[in-house]
Amino acid sequence: MNDKVFAKPIKKQFEFDEEVAAVFDDMLSRSVPFYEESQEMTRFFVLKALQNGGIMYDLGCSTASLLISIAKQNPDVTLIGLDNSEAMLEQAGKKAHAFNVDINLLNADILEYDYEKANVFVSNYTLQFIRPLVREELVKKIADALKKEGVFIFSEKVISHHAKLNKDLIEHYYDFKKKQGYSEFEIAQKREALENVLVPYSEEENIKMAKNAGFSHCEVVFRWANFATFIAIK
Numbered sequence: 184m185n186d187k188v189f190a191k192p193i194k195k196q197f198e199f200d201e202e203v204a205a206v207f208d209d210m211l212s213r214s215v216p217f218y219e220e221s222q223e224m225t226r227f228f229v230l231k232a233l234q235n236g237g238i239m240y241d242l243g244c245s246t247a248s249l250l251i252s253i254a255k256q257n258p259d260v261t262l263i264g265l266d267n268s269e270a271m272l273e274q275a276g277k278k279a280h281a282f283n284v285d286i287n288l289l290n291a292d293i294l295e296y297d298y299e300k301a302n303v304f305v306s307n308y309t310l311q312f313i314r315p316l317v318r319e320e321l322v323k324k325i326a327d328a329l330k331k332e333g334v335f336i337f338s339e340k341v342i343s344h345h346a347k348l349n350k351d352l353i354e355h356y357y358d359f360k361k362k363q364g365y366s367e368f369e370i371a372q373k374r375e376a377l378e379n380v381l382v383p384y385s386e387e388e389n390i391k392m393a394k395n396a397g398f399s400h401c402e403v404v405f406r407w408a409n410f411a412t413f414i415a416i417k
């Protein structure tokens with residue numbers, strides 16, 4: 184279904200509710216630059232980390248697109264998706280059933296969940312929705328739950344602390360959204376709805392957060408303007 188969520192006047196903050204969940208796959212593919220490519224890279228590193236079997240968690244799995252594509256390539260691993268939006272999980276469940284894949288979908292708060300020791304964690308475009316105060320604690324929790332040399336792959340919208348560059352990166356991103364068919368009105372409304380809900384860090388702040396949490400290494404493996412994919416290794 185085509186994303187028209189912000190085509191009408193919106194008064195409330197951005198939420199992962201039924202209306203968003205129903206069009207979420209279209210929203211992501213048109214709002215996140217190189218979404219399919221970053222997902223393909225994520226899948227590559229996840230499959231490598233699971234070569235000898237094991238457990239993978241996808242934090243904020245939304246409609247489970249990533250988990251389904253991994254299950255199709257390696258059905259012999261344990262794939263666990265967590266999300267606290269029932270509407271998203273409903274879409275995820277329908278898709279998993281249609282593709283006949285065996286994945287575990289749980290309605291849980293990623294901040295509270297009691298993780299088993301895992302080989303790989305993924306969190307694509309989700310940490311940015313976690314309040315900064317608890318975001319650092321969550322990344323520590325992830326590092327603690329990973330096995331030795333386990334990997335954490337995460338993608339985020341990022342900011343620059345150079346004011347002019349930051350403004351220009353955002354302008355370039357909005358040009359991308361216009362090319363994807365979003366109107367200036369839709370872009371402005373979504374920007375307002377995301378204010379104080381999506382709180383991005385800079386590339387350096389994300390790397391520092393991972394290092395502080397106990398990861399021995401963290402670097403960007405993909406970046407386009409204000410979007411980046413990171414890999415942190417325990």
Ligand SMILES: C[S@@+](CC[C@H](N)C(=O)[O-])C[C@H]1O[C@@H](n2cnc3c(N)ncnc32)[C@H](O)[C@@H]1O
Binds near residue numbers: 242
């Ligand atoms: C931008 S979406 C993630 C997109 C998805 N990872 C992908 O690549 O298609 C963020 C998701 O995180 C979920 N979320 C946000 N805060 C959460 C929390 N505290 N616990 C669990 N899920 C959360 C939202 O419901 C939403 O589905």
Ligand SMILES: O=C(O)C(=O)C[C@]1(C(=O)O)C=C[C@@H](O)C=C1
Binds near residue numbers: 374
């Ligand atoms: O549309 C935007 O402005 C975005 O920031 C895209 C973005 C994201 O980066 O997570 C924001 C909310 C939706 O979850 C989908 C994509």
